[in-house]
Amino acid sequence: MPIWFELMILLLITYGVGIGIGWLLWGRGIVDDEGFEA
């Protein structure tokens, strides 16, 4: 397995975990302002 491929898998997993944690902490309570029309 090439080194760049291993690095890519590692970074994508880290990215996915970060996105998941971010969503859990902040993403769930956000009000969708773009759908609200005055």
Add this chain to the structure above:
Amino acid sequence: MTIRPFLISIAGALLVAMIAFIGGTYSGGPMAAQMDRVAQAVVAKSGGAPIKARFTTRGGWPTRHPLLSGGEDVDEATRAKVAEAVASIPGVGGVSWADGSMVAESNVVPLTPMHCQEDVEALLQARTVRFEESSSAIDASSQELLDEVAAALRPCLGSIIAITGHTDSSGPEPGNLALSQLRALAVERALIDRGIPNDGLRARGMGSRVQVEGLLPTDPANRRIEFSVIATVPLAPTPVDTPGPR
């Protein structure tokens, strides 16, 4: 939820992948070269001089999983030592051999097939288990022969041994059948008394149905007891033999 956050996440993933590719390609070469230098020194130190470690994949990309080749004339112990030494270099992943496998020498004695059936047949070739006239009582002169038969069958413990009684064709067949069955059971009893386990023995009588080739049906030589190994039970490893998790 709009589609925008989803697209942003995908874009982010692609960016991460691109960074990984560029970074991996940029740093992978020097990393593999460094590991290669260390591996060469380690291989020489382990006494596996003809062995080469290649830190590139088939496509030419640098990898941290070396492929070892050469050293076909080197003994297995040295090959194992070299592989272990290369695997212990910091940063090196899985080590594999170009010939696809590592032939290991085992200290296990090679298994030889059991010859108990042939041994018993050899014993019975010149001698036979004798019974009293029209009876299933084993003659005293056959006790020693039964000792030898039991000793010959002992290596087959764990297999199923068939004891088959035969008679000649004199007399009514139902009587012959019953007598041959009783005689087979008598021999089975005698072997159990000599330490052969009961569950490995199967006694049956064939009467005069199966005659010895080349003999007349009335020939007394047809009165015989035959032994055969009809099933071999493979040995299963005991819990002590099974290696535990590493």
